[in-house]
Amino acid sequence: MAPSVLLPGGLLLLVGAQLLAARLEPYDLLYDSGVQAYYREDWPSVILSMEKALRNRELLRRHRITCRMQCADTSDYSAQPPGRGPLQDLSLFQRVLERAACVRGCERHNMGAPDTYFMASEELELEFRKRSPYNYLQVAYFKIHKLDKAVAAAHTFFIGNPDHMEMRQNLEYYKMMAGVSDSDFRDLEAKPHMHQFRLGVRYYTDEESATAITYFEKALEEYLVADVECRSLCDGPYDYDGYNFLDYSADLFQSITDHYVQVMSCRQGCVSELATQPGKDKPTDDFLASHFNYLQFAYYNTENYTQAIQCAKTYLLFHPNDEVMTQNLAYYSAVLGEDAAALIQPREDIQAYITRSLLEKELLYFAYDVFGIPFVDPDTWTPESVIPKRLKEKQKVERETAARISEEIGNLMKEIENLVEEKTKETFDLSNPVREGQRDTGPGVHDSEHESEVSLDPEAPEFRATVDSLIVAVNHALKVDDDSNSAPEHAVSFTRTKRSHKTFASHPDFLDIVRRHRERSDKCFTGGPVLFDEVSVVMTSKTLNGSQRVVTDGVISEDECRELLRLTNAAASAGDGYRGTTSPHTPNEKFHGVTVYKALKLGQEGKVPLRSAHLYYNVTEKVRRVVESYFRLDSPLYFSYSHLVCRTAIEEKQDDRQDLSHPVHVDNCILKAEAMMCVKEHPAYTFRDYSAILYLNGDFEGGHFYFTELDAKTITAEIKPQCGRMVGFSSGSENPHGVKAVTKGQRCAVALWFTLDPRHNERERIQADDLIKMLFGPEETNVFPGNESARKSETRDGVVTPPEPPTGPDSDPPKKGVLQPPLDSPKTKTEL
């Protein structure tokens, strides 16, 4: 068969034509340069980069949609050869091939590169979803006195972040300014369907039915457009979330199924996406159907019974048993005349929408039932009959089990709490002097003196053993099989071992209790073993005048320090990692560094010595182990983020320097020093539990690390960096810390943040683990054999340390006026 038969002519032309568009500039790079410009206070560049980032992201979205829609339109699956068997399969596959070629050709043509070239990291996507670029733009426009644009950017950001206090104040301030008009408060990211719907509701509430109708009808049109667009964006790459993609081994039909089911789930998810107002977490229930509820009554108010009947009937497609609507319909029909009413059909586009949606749900439930791929139905109107009976029964059992589990967990929590109380009391009663940081003779081996001290310590092995056995007992009693709703059943690679134990150990209540009793027992805390002979504890919480702190020396050797220093400089000049940009914390220092994964990639590409990258990887794991062991953690620590970073004093900027290299902060909450408070909420990395910094050198001036009280001023302890020294501490409000200005030379350190919550295990770390496995073979992956494999399967949001968010105009805002919340929720059903 000649290729031209396989791929029809038009398509060949499209692929063959070298009329490629100039490659779009990736919006993640533009965003980065915008942020950097922000710290240089180069406002015009902030505006240029951020505006372009927003524009390019939107362009990309448009191109994706257009290409996928065009190619969907041109493929014709109906022309099937007669009969059954391989010919049918081939013919179907031919269409699939054609469509893939069409999409690829279209993307290359429109964007200058295949779609995957533009994939941005999840973290960055999140920034855009949170509308962060507008926060930068707002400041930049304000600085160059473009008030109308500043106001629009501020308003746009605030709509997406209604709890942002600073922006609320900014907006109040803008309102009072001369030269700002009401029309400047525009939402630049408003979704047309949502906008029209809101206007509809507003006029409906004001009983202006005719106007309301216009807006609701427009809203419906826009909704269906947005729906098609949202659905076509679902045709993305397969997301391996939940298991290790290197071990993924599904066969042909299974892998097609996996991907297609994911795409269908995503398409169903458009219901929630379209019904979610900016700044809200939850979608409005039954959003599409509610349009028809408003419309039927608005049409009735304008005495347009034909339309009222049509809308009532359309509404009943979603909720056939709705009593109020059935009554309304009866009334309208009586007024119009039964015969005429009977002829009126529900809206066709909605009928088609529902048919398609039901078929999709049916397939998704089937996949749930047969392959165990979970599906969460976003709709409230799905008829029972769509859900397979067996699945319904299984879900019922699951719900009951879940209820039982949470009850048992509640009881268990109480028991643990009591136990902790008792143990803590005993310890205090005996006012047992406990020395901290003693070197253990080795893991699991205690000398007798130590033993007797520890036995009354809530951190003691017996205590933890009791907790463990309680957990085992509960799990056993419940025969917890929490795999059933986690990963697809066939994904054998998914690590199932100890899942229930881990799930329990990461239960927030449990973590909370552990944390609290750790705090309470701080006074009698005995540091655990540091596991390595060459590592020695040189300062403890006591000598560091605080709690949950430690300084160890000898974590790495002089040679290793030198090797890692060479590595960062090589990585920086290879142009990956952060390339000697100005520090995000001070304009008086330069900043460069590299993450473990990037170093390994560079090693793989031969741009840095692979051996050094491997050393870097090994070192981070060693630090993790030391921290986990020293603080006697009963569940494993996961990497939340780690990087090697150097700060270099800029020579000409050191006279009379007052600022810090890194201002005082707390790692897992937002420090409000004036109020002596630390607020544990977004955007702080609230899930971080332990932090560590490993120094690579000491030959520079300044740059001391220090702990303070919650006021960020009173210094409680100060540590001078030197090669192989590590500072470890818990990430909470008990440990505010900062870094003094580096006034001469270069200060390099590996900074690491850890979490006890496996869901926040950093994605980059898993990639690094995989890369190590690939490069050095499986037998070498276990740097420290033990609990590695269990750690790997949990792929979750990796997080990059972002610069501090910009703050807005800095004069004191006036204190009047309250902003309106963005939107009323739709009124409930209307009775006649």
Ligand SMILES: *[C@@H]1O[C@H](CO)[C@@H](O)[C@H](O)[C@H]1NC(C)=O
């Ligand atoms: C009812 O509304 C439809 C659509 O807006 C319109 O075409 C029709 O003329 C209206 N009928 C009456 C009786 O007003």
Ligand SMILES: *[C@@H]1O[C@H](CO)[C@@H](O)[C@H](O)[C@H]1NC(C)=O
């Ligand atoms: C890293 O650790 C592995 C496993 O212990 C070891 O084989 C390898 O030599 C180490 N590499 C470096 C550069 O330290």
Ligand SMILES: *[C@@H]1O[C@H](CO)[C@@H](O)[C@H](O)[C@H]1NC(C)=O
């Ligand atoms: C702890 O506080 C004491 C007394 O204020 C001080 O002398 C000591 O240097 C502090 N410890 C460290 C490690 O800074």
Ligand SMILES: *[C@@H]1O[C@H](CO)[C@@H](O)[C@H](O)[C@H]1NC(C)=O
């Ligand atoms: C693995 O973790 C368990 C508890 O989480 C611990 O008892 C065990 O010693 C660990 N194994 C190794 C080899 O570190």
